[in-house]
Amino acid sequence: xxxxxxxxxxxxxxxxxxxxxxxxxxxxxxxxxxxxxxxxxxxxxxxxxxxxxxxxxxxxxxxxxxxxxxxxxxxxxxxxxxxxxxxxxxxxxxxxxxxxxxxxxxxxxxxxxxxxxxxxxxxxxxxxxxxxxxxxxxxxxxxxxxxxxxxxxxxxxxxxxxxxxxxxxxxxxxxxxxxxxxxxxxxxxxxxxxxxxxxxxxxxxxxxxxxxxxxxxxxxxxxxxxxxxxxxxxxxxxxxxxxxxxxxxxxxxxxxxxxxxxxxxxxxxxxxxxxxxxxxxxxxxxxxxxxxxx
Numbered sequence: 001x002x003x004x005x006x007x008x009x010x011x012x013x014x015x016x017x018x019x020x021x022x023x024x025x026x027x028x029x030x031x032x033x034x035x036x037x038x039x040x041x042x043x044x045x046x047x048x049x050x051x052x053x054x055x056x057x058x059x060x061x062x063x064x065x066x067x068x069x070x071x072x073x074x075x076x077x078x079x080x081x082x083x084x085x086x087x088x089x090x091x092x093x094x095x096x097x098x099x100x101x102x103x104x105x106x107x108x109x110x111x112x113x114x115x116x117x118x119x120x121x122x123x124x125x126x127x128x129x130x131x132x133x134x135x136x137x138x139x140x141x142x143x144x145x146x147x148x149x150x151x152x153x154x155x156x157x158x159x160x161x162x163x164x165x166x167x168x169x170x171x172x173x174x175x176x177x178x179x180x181x182x183x184x185x186x187x188x189x190x191x192x193x194x195x196x197x198x199x200x201x202x203x204x205x206x207x208x209x210x211x212x213x214x215x216x217x218x219x220x221x222x223x224x225x226x227x228x229x230x231x232x233x234x235x236x237x238x239x240x241x242x243x244x245x246x247x248x249x250x251x252x253x254x255x256x257x258x259x260x261x262x263x264x265x266x267x268x269x270x271x272x273x274x275x276x277x278x279x280x281x282x283x284x285x286x287x288x289x290x291x292x293x294x
Contacts, residue, residue, distance in 0.1 A: 001044060001204055002042065002043065003045060003046065003047075004044040004045065004050075005046045005047065005050075005099055009024070018151055018157050019154070019157075020154050020157040022099075022101045022104070023048075023099060023100055023104055023158075023161050025142070025145075026097050040087050041062075041085070041086055041087075043203065043204070045082040045083070045205060046099070047080055047209075047213065048099040048100060048101050049077065049078065049079055049101070050077075050080075050098060051075070051076065051078070051100060051129075052075075052095040052096060052097040052098065053074070053075045053076075053095060053096050053135075053136075053139040054071065054072050054073060054074045054093070054094070056092070056093075057092050057095075058071040058088050058093070059085060060085075060086040060088060061084075062083065063083050064198070064244070065124055065125055068128075075131045075139075076127065076128055077126075077168075078125065078126050078127075080213060081199050081200045081203075082200045082205060083125070083126075083203075084262065096142055098161065100164075102215075105165055105181060106185055108161070108162045108165045109185060111162075112166065116182050117182075122179075123176045127174075127177050127180070129168065129177060130171055130173040132173075134171075135168070135171070142160065192214075193214050193221070193224050193225060193228050194229075196213045196214050197210065197225075200213065201236075201237055201240040201264070202240075202241060202262060202263050205264075207222070242274060242275055242278050244263045245265070246259075246275075249283065250286075256268075256272075259283070260272075271283070
């Protein structure tokens with residue numbers, strides 16, 4: 001899978017971008033961005049949360065929890081991790097995009113005069129925000145920076161990042177995202193491992209990437225994984241991916257190739273062998289039959 005954050009950094013000729021520590025603001029230019037996406041689907045992941053406002057165009061984000069169709073004038077927050085991006089038309093996708101690390105969100109929310117109230121809600125990997133007039137005005141104000149030839153001072157960019165986070169936190173309509181913000185503040189340093197794995201098992205990520213998403217070293221990740229799941233990461237991931245592929249074929253009418261791809265198998269032959277070994281039949285034969293008991 002391709003690191004979305006690093007891909008943006010590597011193409012400054014296509015994406016005008018401003019850096020502020022680990023945070024990054026960038027503007028995707030429609031015709032240029034369309035040239036970079038050569039296929040309909042792209043396997044991507046990022047170690048940072050990101051938030052964007054769609055100026056024009058549309059795309060679909062596919063995740064383990066479902067698919068999210070994003071259109072013009074949408075403001076969207078995507079939690080860090082993996083996703084499959086679907087290109088719907090060769091018309092480009094114009095957005096202003098912010099990559100925002102967990103630490104920056106927590107540090108900014110700590111300075112609020114009113115602490116966030118824990119909503120105790122489930123939060124999706126992709127969250128559509130209320131496009132209030134205040135939020136729209138913020139993104140319009142950012143467009144003027146991209147029109148200038150000189151980059152703004154990093155201290156000013158940091159203030160703009162904080163303004164964005166505080167604007168969102170002040171809007172009670174964004175209950176789902178506020179719940180996520182609360183989880184970041186109240187959780188200990190390492191992100192809950194179980195949540196990261198359940199959200200990202202269907203992506204072909206390395207164990208080092210899963211560890212990074214959990215804010216752990218690789219050795220700590222393996223140790224905590226064994227305590228949480230009573231299994232090794234390799235065995236657990238294979239079992240989850242095979243059952244997910246079976247679900248996609250039976251309940252979502254996916255082809256064998258589509259189910260394999262959307263479950264994290266890059267090699268169709270490996271998928272077929274592993275599937276037959278687990279369920280006793282090849283994938284095509286299992287679409288309309290119950291799996292054999294183990």
